[in-house]
Amino acid sequence: MDTRPLNPFAMVEQSINVGVMAMLANAQATWGGGQAFGVVFDRVQDEGFMGEAVTAVRHTVSMCVANAPGIAEGSTGLSVDGVVHLVSGPVVPDAGGWATFTVIPMGAS
Numbered sequence: 001m002d003t004r005p006l007n008p009f010a011m012v013e014q015s016i017n018v019g020v021m022a023m024l025a026n027a028q029a030t031w032g033g034g035q036a037f038g039v040v041f042d043r044v045q046d047e048g049f050m051g052e053a054v055t056a057v058r059h060t061v062s063m064c065v066a067n068a069p070g071i072a073e074g075s076t077g078l079s080v081d082g083v084v085h086l087v088s089g090p091v092v093p094d095a096g097g098w099a100t101f102t103v104i105p106m107g108a109s
Helices: 008-024
Strands: 027-031 037-045 057-064 078-080 083-087 098-108
Antiparallel strands (some): 037 057, 083 098
């Protein structure tokens, strides 16, 4: 009888995800007041409509969505470095469970 798991890469992928966050995380987040986890938080100048006339900064978060069950566009339970954020873009994880989405800071948690 063969006892190998049907998805042997899943354990390797989970280990890789942990390693990536250990090396790349530049911010600490919590979801719904739970345990802290690492995220990649980025602030970039928005070059959208009338970029030369309007100054705007776009905030994005990249993370493994397993750390925030139920996170979706419109959620307000994500706190990054002590600041509550509104998830303002769709949260669409890739096959590995990672998603990059836009957020809007709402204030200190």
